[in-house]
Amino acid sequence: MTPSDKARVQECVKELSKILYCNTAPDKCQTLEDIEKTVREHLLESVGPEMAFFFIEQKTKTNIGKERIIKSSVGKLRLRRRQLEKLGVEARTRISPLLQKCSLCLSANESFSQAEQDLFLLTGMKVGHSTLQRQVYTETKKEHLDFPGSPIAINEVCLDGGKVRLRTPTLGEKCEWRDYQAARLSGVYYGATFRRKEELTAWIDSQVLTNPLICLGDGHSGVWNLFSRIAATQQRYEILDWFHLKENLFRVGGSLKRLRQVETFLWKGKVGQAIALFEEECPRRARKFLAYIEKHRRRLVNYELLQTEYHISIGSGAVESAIKQLDRRLKISGSQWNPDSVSSMLRLRCAYLNGQITA
Known part of the structure; x- marks a missing residue:
């Protein structure tokens, strides 16, 4: 803008201001x-x-x-x-594209009624909470809010599950808590689905995956059943979350000295020695933990080596953090969800966390 244009603009603004x-x-x-x-x-x-x-x-x-x-x-x-x-x-x-982005950002973080109030405070424009709700269900079906594709190869996948409270059809009937599945790719990208496990695994499989692919999860069977649908068996390098393993170990109780010894063996990947120590000293008390070890034995690795030498993650904290981020919207105080609405909100929340709404 030239100096003369700036001066002209200032004159017009002053004149306009006087009229207003x-x-x-x-x-x-x-x-x-x-x-x-x-x-x-x-x-x-x-x-x-x-x-x-x-x-x-x-x-x-x-x-x-x-x-x-x-x-x-x-x-x-x-x-x-x-x-x-x-x-x-x-x-x-x-609703214009920019106002729509503003409303989606607010809807991804708070209840629709609160988003209506905050949108008016921030922009001066009134959009009803029902309109905001319909907008979420419409926009999340569009391609631009699909789970993103990574520009680089994915070397790590973490899977876990969260809980969502569903509204029941009968008034006064107790609410139901149901599972949803969440994934975190390379500690960056978020994905979550409800009653659509194949959609989540298809998204992961659509990425360029490294060989080997680090697969991190806790001891829940459902997590590893999901992993079995991703990539080839020989491509997956499955690791049981160290912190879940340690948590289960100390639930055994008994001698703290013995627990520390077993912890050291497991940390160094010496599973056989850890099992032998329990079988010798407290077979009855450790029976459940030994069954847990046998179930996941091939996923028990040399955690010390992976962390210190190869700098590979040994815990599924990335996806547990994702669950907490998703729950910030799903578990707003008093919230109950229609089963048909959960997938849309999960997709919106993931799009927000992935930075797709503001892109």
């Missing part, structure tokens, strides 16, 4: 907050829409078609069908 001030009630300019709200209201009602419409006319070079009102971050825009088509706005859309 003369048309403002005195009680709306008592405090700085009042002035902020009043100025924003004028911008959204009188200035923003006209300015945006001028830009749109210059860009599209058309004014043909049925008029449609679009709520935007600069106010309500009255645009023609051909203008919207040229700008890439889908048919029947009532």
